[in-house]
Amino acid sequence: YGKNTIKFLRLHKEGKKQFVKEVEVCAHLRLTSPQEYLDGNNSLVIPTDTIKNIVLVLAKKNGIPSLEQFAIDICNHFMTTFCQVAYVKAYVQEVPWQRLHEDGVPHIHSFICVPDGIRFCEAEQCRNGPLIVFAGIKDLKLMKTTQSGFEGFYKNEHTTLPERHDRILCGEFFCKWSYGERKDFDFNCIWKKIRECILESFAGPPDCGEYSPSYQKTVNCIQMHVLSRVPQVQVIEVVLNNTFYNVVDMKNLGLTNDKEVLVPVETPYGSCTCTLGRKS
């Protein structure tokens, strides 16, 4: 079982307008025989260097119309070319270059890196099995400054946390969903729609928001919203790495602090994870 990581840039032009994709590709392979481990027999081993060449050649020949299509291309190539490959997984992640605009006019060849959530995807396949496509977003940091609490939790002699009905909800999201075996979706369009669903269900309506009784419930709301609005999604996993903020006690300093100044609590920090699918 081995994996390799390759970073590169793929440019293309339409007239004078330039387009750029910078990606990090990680290819995982498992061979049908472990003989290189047991006997030191390398005759079936596909070197890292060859894998890199294949990925770059595919990028040159096919371009990267979507991360998902590129991951599918990689899987297909390894499965059809190498009969010694028992399993392949291609992970593709994007550097979030966005076209620069000046007074609303898009620039033909200049870009800025805007990492407000990183798009990634995965395609995986076992020999004789279906090719499954996943997509996701990671490093997405969101905050609600109100409309969040945590009450009615389990208590015993080790409980010191007070109940709170107006805390900060803040954290970093990792969301990954499966499209099942379908490879003919408009992956770019669906991804944008799912990102919007995540933001909407995190925040609630713009004029009033929606109360979150726990990190867990917010995770579930996002999942339910995506599953109900995007029929192409089969299963969705959400991991939320919480950042806690404590209201600073200023009594000793002669001041009342009405949730105006808060400090992040670096440890303990927590995370909650849930995977939700459709009834079959």
Added chain:
Amino acid sequence: YGKNTIKFLRLHKEGKKQFVKEVEVCAHLRLTSPQEYLDGNNSLVIPTDTIKNIVLVLAKKNGIPSLEQFAIDICNHFMTTFCQVAYVKAYVQEVPWQRLHEDGVPHIHSFICVPDGIRFCEAEQCRNGPLIVFAGIKDLKLMKTTQSGFEGFYKNEHTTLPERHDRILCGEFFCKWSYGERKDFDFNCIWKKIRECILESFAGPPDCGEYSPSYQKTVNCIQMHVLSRVPQVQVIEVVLNNTFYNVVDMKNLGLTNDKEVLVPVETPYGSCTCTLGRKS
């Protein structure tokens, strides 16, 4: 000479609409006497814990109308309160929370972290000297996929770099400028204007761009543009950490690669720095 770093969140409301600033403050102090180093006499030492309390109390009392104003407030407090302080510098850096929008409607209390260049500022003062204000942007990553070259450089027996007139220009910018002794500017508005100037002079006109003959010249263009367009800026320093990309040679693989697939060169990497001021 000592410094301290404090992270916190400052919230405020206007009606039901919530506003958030999350900042990291670093306060540097030098005392008039080094007796705590030489004699272990702590009687003049202001503990880290006290500095933290002061910063939080100032945030509570004054809010953070701009990073620059908050840095000025910190300097003023230390200079006027502690006669043993010989020098104070306050560095303030922002976590780039942006208000979420749904279909163009701003959300009243939800935010997303968008780190496309981090705003920071500094205020510094020696006892009996003026208070000087600096501001800047860092971690700003920009790329031009064409209109960049590097030719006519110095050559000798150690030169292996070919001349190129159509390379990628990509890097991370650090820009820091001085407002001199003035403290009454609209710092938020000026900062946005300078950021626009930087992007404009990096990219050139949206329809055609502008040719860059070197990283150094691009640094200089940015500086000249900011100094000519923003009269409040006295001096501007720009550091550009270059990322080089090489066109992959695909001859061995039987393919022609017309600047379509490139790989980042992780080492050597370079940086160029220049500080430019006005003639007095």
Added chain:
Amino acid sequence: YGKNTIKFLRLHKEGKKQFVKEVEVCAHLRLTSPQEYLDGNNSLVIPTDTIKNIVLVLAKKNGIPSLEQFAIDICNHFMTTFCQVAYVKAYVQEVPWQRLHEDGVPHIHSFICVPDGIRFCEAEQCRNGPLIVFAGIKDLKLMKTTQSGFEGFYKNEHTTLPERHDRILCGEFFCKWSYGERKDFDFNCIWKKIRECILESFAGPPDCGEYSPSYQKTVNCIQMHVLSRVPQVQVIEVVLNNTFYNVVDMKNLGLTNDKEVLVPVETPYGSCTCTLGRKS
């Protein structure tokens, strides 16, 4: 499903001699009911803050005789105290403080951090299932400057890697093994013995070393050696993140480079993983 990370220091004294353990503990819990996700009903949820208190109280009461014993204590506490817990995993990792020595004399209370491989362990248990103990070492960086090659690998039209019989073998190891259900071992002593086995089988005899035909075979040698020498180990997983070094071609510079100057290849980088157990 949730997890929490807590960092702390545990001190104890024997006479005037001081002992220190600094650890990072990560507790994973899964509850019997997902009601907090589905209904926002928090009545079974054990807050992060409570988990932190429990971990600290256990450290205070029991000390940390070994990382493994502490992980077992945490699992036991959660399983016996909370009937709503369906699954618990405790991960414990050590900050590698080592006692300072002056001219061979150990210091009674001073320590230096020596991160030459980080010790960690895990204990996990499902309700009504056995408690399983794992241990491991991570971030262990090793290099052999000779006695390593890679030849006879699979070749096709995408192969550009030359065969090499005298390359550098360098990488970062992650090794994790299972002790099964036994909880009464001398975990500290066994861990040291396994670390020695890993180094020995990586390096070979001190006077001549042992030839490695591939990263994969070296991984397997380590596993075989540990399983044969340490009967307490049931299964061992080894992940090796390779660092490749290329001999610099100095022909253009008029020099012959006989594997004297090499540069690290940052991308592609690879890793190989294998899990090996005993026949039952």
Added chain:
Amino acid sequence: YGKNTIKFLRLHKEGKKQFVKEVEVCAHLRLTSPQEYLDGNNSLVIPTDTIKNIVLVLAKKNGIPSLEQFAIDICNHFMTTFCQVAYVKAYVQEVPWQRLHEDGVPHIHSFICVPDGIRFCEAEQCRNGPLIVFAGIKDLKLMKTTQSGFEGFYKNEHTTLPERHDRILCGEFFCKWSYGERKDFDFNCIWKKIRECILESFAGPPDCGEYSPSYQKTVNCIQMHVLSRVPQVQVIEVVLNNTFYNVVDMKNLGLTNDKEVLVPVETPYGSCTCTLGRKS
């Protein structure tokens, strides 16, 4: 003004015994004319790629007998070869590979990375000025679990820190010293001696230690000790990035915590810096 970073490995053999140095070199150059910034005239610019070649060629030809000698070689080369160079600084930092030992026997070609303080050096020169050599250690993490306090500090209405006479002293040290213009020292030997001095004066005698009344005083003790014991050192700068630990208050949990369980305070954290030289 520009700088470049290059990483590489230098191997050499004595008989069958192999030796390795892995270094990161950063070369800073300032040219006599800023014409490449102002006019886009590159005719004096020495490309990053050429600088890399020169550093690798010097490593090939001269080897790296000590980091300091290698930095001196780099400075000399640039000053004597390029009349357009007005200033050069060479920074060299080592990856801390240590030879593996099996039962006390050194291995002929295997190494382990032991980052318990990173050795570095700098050589710098202005045209027509002397070449000055610096050396140092960084990322050196030390802890004393007792014999440290902080009392008698300045107090006012913002003070909440209690006085303490038995706290933890822990931090990361950066030490950098100057050897002045001398280039003929046994740099490897002196560096080891200075490292020992730093550890000794941090820890005090092994049987009882030495009380530290503040981080600042400990910094000063280290400087005084090095200057008194190592006559080759002209000036020494020490930066100490403190890590604070708080004794956990367990009263609410019904327990007395006699400095047995402590948690790190991640923010605010502080640092103190001092530079000390000899009277001329």
